[in-house]
Amino acid sequence: xxxxxxxxxxxxxxxxxxxxxxxxxxxxxxxxxxxxxxxxxxxxxxxxxxxxxxxxxxxxxxxxxxxxxxxxxxxxxxxxxxxxxxxxxxxxxxxxxxxxxxxxxxxxxxxxxxxxxxxxxxxxxxxxxxxxxxxxxxxxxxxxxxxxxxxxxxxxxxxxxxxxxxxxxxxxxxxxxxxxxxxxxxxxxxxxxxxxxxxxxxxxxxxxxxxxxxxxxxxxxxxxxxxxxxxxxxxxxxxxxxxxxxxxxxxxxxxxxxxxxxxxxxxxxxxxxxxxxxxxxxxxxxxxxxxxxxxxxxxxxxxxxxxxxxxxxxxxxxxxxxxxxxxxxxxxxxxxxxxxxxxxxxxxxxxxxxxxxxxxxxxxx
Amino acid sequence: xxxxxxxxxxxxxxxxxxxxxxxxxxxxxxxxxxxxxxxxxxxxxxxxxxxxxxxxxxxxxxxxxxxxxxxxxxxxxxxxxxxxxxxxxxxxxxxxxxxxxxxxxxxxxxxxxxxxxxxxxxxxxxxxxxxxxxxxxxxxxxxxxxxxxxxxxxxxxxxxxxxxxxxxxxxxxxxxxxxxxxxxxxxxxxxxxxxxxxxxxxxxxxxxxxxxxxxxxxxxxxxxxxxxxxxxxxxxxxxxxxxxxxxxxxxxxxxx
Numbered sequence: 316x317x318x319x320x321x322x323x324x325x326x327x328x329x330x331x332x333x334x335x336x337x338x339x340x341x342x343x344x345x346x347x348x349x350x351x352x353x354x355x356x357x358x359x360x361x362x363x364x365x366x367x368x369x370x371x372x373x374x375x376x377x378x379x380x381x382x383x384x385x386x387x388x389x390x391x392x393x394x395x396x397x398x399x400x401x402x403x404x405x406x407x408x409x410x411x412x413x414x415x416x417x418x419x420x421x422x423x424x425x426x427x428x429x430x431x432x433x434x435x436x437x438x439x440x441x442x443x444x445x446x447x448x449x450x451x452x453x454x455x456x457x458x459x460x461x462x463x464x465x466x467x468x469x470x471x472x473x474x475x476x477x478x479x480x481x482x483x484x485x486x487x488x489x490x491x492x493x494x495x496x497x498x499x500x501x502x503x504x505x506x507x508x509x510x511x512x513x514x515x516x517x518x519x520x521x522x523x524x525x526x527x528x529x530x531x532x533x534x535x536x537x538x539x540x541x542x543x544x545x546x547x548x549x550x551x552x553x554x555x556x557x558x559x560x561x562x563x564x565x566x567x568x569x570x571x572x573x574x575x576x577x578x579x580x581x582x583x584x585x586x587x588x589x590x591x592x593x594x595x596x597x598x599x600x601x602x603x604x605x606x607x608x609x610x611x612x613x614x615x616x617x618x619x620x621x622x623x624x625x626x627x628x629x630x631x632x633x634x635x636x637x638x639x640x641x642x643x644x645x646x647x648x649x650x651x652x653x654x655x656x657x658x659x660x661x662x663x664x665x666x667x668x669x670x671x672x673x674x675x676x677x678x679x680x
Numbered sequence: 681x682x683x684x685x686x687x688x689x690x691x692x693x694x695x696x697x698x699x700x701x702x703x704x705x706x707x708x709x710x711x712x713x714x715x716x717x718x719x720x721x722x723x724x725x726x727x728x729x730x731x732x733x734x735x736x737x738x739x740x741x742x743x744x745x746x747x748x749x750x751x752x753x754x755x756x757x758x759x760x761x762x763x764x765x766x767x768x769x770x771x772x773x774x775x776x777x778x779x780x781x782x783x784x785x786x787x788x789x790x791x792x793x794x795x796x797x798x799x800x801x802x803x804x805x806x807x808x809x810x811x812x813x814x815x816x817x818x819x820x821x822x823x824x825x826x827x828x829x830x831x832x833x834x835x836x837x838x839x840x841x842x843x844x845x846x847x848x849x850x851x852x853x854x855x856x857x858x859x860x861x862x863x864x865x866x867x868x869x870x871x872x873x874x875x876x877x878x879x880x881x882x883x884x885x886x887x888x889x890x891x892x893x894x895x896x897x898x899x900x901x902x903x904x905x906x907x908x909x910x911x912x913x914x915x916x917x918x919x920x921x922x923x924x925x926x927x928x929x930x931x932x933x934x935x936x
Contacts, residue, residue: 324809510801528730
């Protein structure tokens with residue numbers, strides 16, 4: 316078991332606890348950097364997909380996991396990011412300015428919507444944001460001059476300083492682009508969490524009343540969190556558009572919003588790890604189910620083809636089991652495994668028994 | 681000049697006058713207690729002062745400034761901190777993180793600076809932590825510093841909530857039933873801490889409390905209220921002996 320000996324305030328402020336911690340993430344990053352040499356183009360594409368969903372998950376994690384406001388409307392902000400990026404690039408903008416514009420436009424629209432919508436909470440907020448998801452479909456068709464109407468837009472080639480970073484033209488470069496973006500956003504996210512702004516988000520999540528009494532402007536904190544969340548999701552939407560190469564009104568249906576929410580819940584609400592774990596599950600699980608199905612078919616002669624919708628059912632079952640038995644998501648399991656390893660052989664079964672948390676009534680409204 | 685001056689304060693919820701024409705003032709360095717039977721409007725007075733409720737009429741003046749219509753989040757910056765009757769801590773955070781949120785009203789950075797974690801942010805974080813550690817020392821919370829709130833005993837949570845209020849470096853602290861649910865020994869400690877806050881930190885304390893032994897021990901002045909109206913004001917002994925107060929608690933004496 317490692318014992319941390321803190322000798323200055325910086326030990327708690329720094330991003331990495333100690334050198335060992337830094338080394339772990341260094342190795343992870345190194346593995347991500349060499350991945351294009353180790354993986355075939357198909358799996359590299361899947362990995363790129365994981366990165367993009369992790370980015371979108373980070374966006375939703377900020378508002379749902381860390382500020383406690385449920386959103387079923389984040390596909391709308393992916394759409395705004397995607398269409399902004401493609402429309403500007405088709406008008407001759409370079410990729411980077413268009414990407415920044417995606418984040419800005421999504422963030423500003425998010426901030427405008429946040430004020431009225433975040434007056435609601437709980438189930439009402441979920442319904443209001445769900446409406447966003449549904450509206451965006453019609454908006455995408457009606458705003459034809461920007462979005463290309465029913466037929467949508469095709470993604471132009473990304474050129475960075477004379478180097479192509481196209482999804483099919485040069486998948487490794489596109490992968491690095493997504494990786495760099497994700498690392499930057501994650502660092503900014505971590506910075507927020509270790510400073511007053513992030514702490515005010517947590518305060519709003521856990522007790523609005525005491526947040527107000529401690530000087531947090533709750534309406535402003537919620538708006539800021541929602542806006543930043545939308546900006547990150549907008550970035551993810553832009554990268555997603557380049558990943559799938561063509562987007563139209565059908566690319567960002569309600570199902571995407573729901574999948575995103577499932578992703579952060581399965582991954583583990585209120586943790587950055589959770590967004591990444593959730594992305595891996597959301598992208599890899601359908602693959603895993605397909606591989607298992609083929610294996611059953613080829614090796615054992617059990618044909619699953621006669622059970623259509625089987626993979627969706629398995630996916631749903633896993634989500635159900637997750638929510639019932641591990642409400643803190645994969646991150647919860649991760650923490651337990653890590654503690655088990657660190658304390659071996661002293662781990663006790665009851666260590667993570669949850670103490671009762673009381674449902675807060677809204678007595679101050 | 682009084683630190684806090686409440687004049688003719690009233691609030692009505694529908695037809696119910698929860699607080700009806702209450703006036704009092706808290707002097708610098710004073711422990712002022714409000715007592716009264718359940719439903720007398722004591723907590724409502726607190727919520728009016730910390731601006732969670734909007735007063736129907738009357739005035740609240742803190743340090744010469746009229747705060748009657750200030751937004752709630754401004755009040756902390758002026759130097760009023762509070763605790764809650766039912767403990768409103770951030771359950772999923774550690775004690776240290778809770779106290780750091782208590783520093784929010786003293787933050788000196790904007791969100792975009794936080795996002796980039798500029799050197800300025802690191803400097804102010806160090807300063808926040810230094811002050812929070814002083815509070816941890818003051819209330820002897822060092823053993824719980826890195827523990828999650830969700831796993832702490834009730835008595836400790838009460839102290840953590842006071843610590844969080846102190847972290848904002850207030851001049852006036854509002855304690856809503858600091859001793860409710862505490863054991864005799866914990867109540868004893870609470871009395872010491874209230875005395876320490878008054879004597880060592882020079883704070884003014886405004887308190888709502890039922891435990892009369894604690895009230896008599898620490899309070900300089902006591903205000904009794906019932907059904908939203910003020911009954912008596914004076915020292916703890918004077919108020920306890922006041923005929924109207926006895927009537928409010930025990931009812932009118934049967935014809936004898």
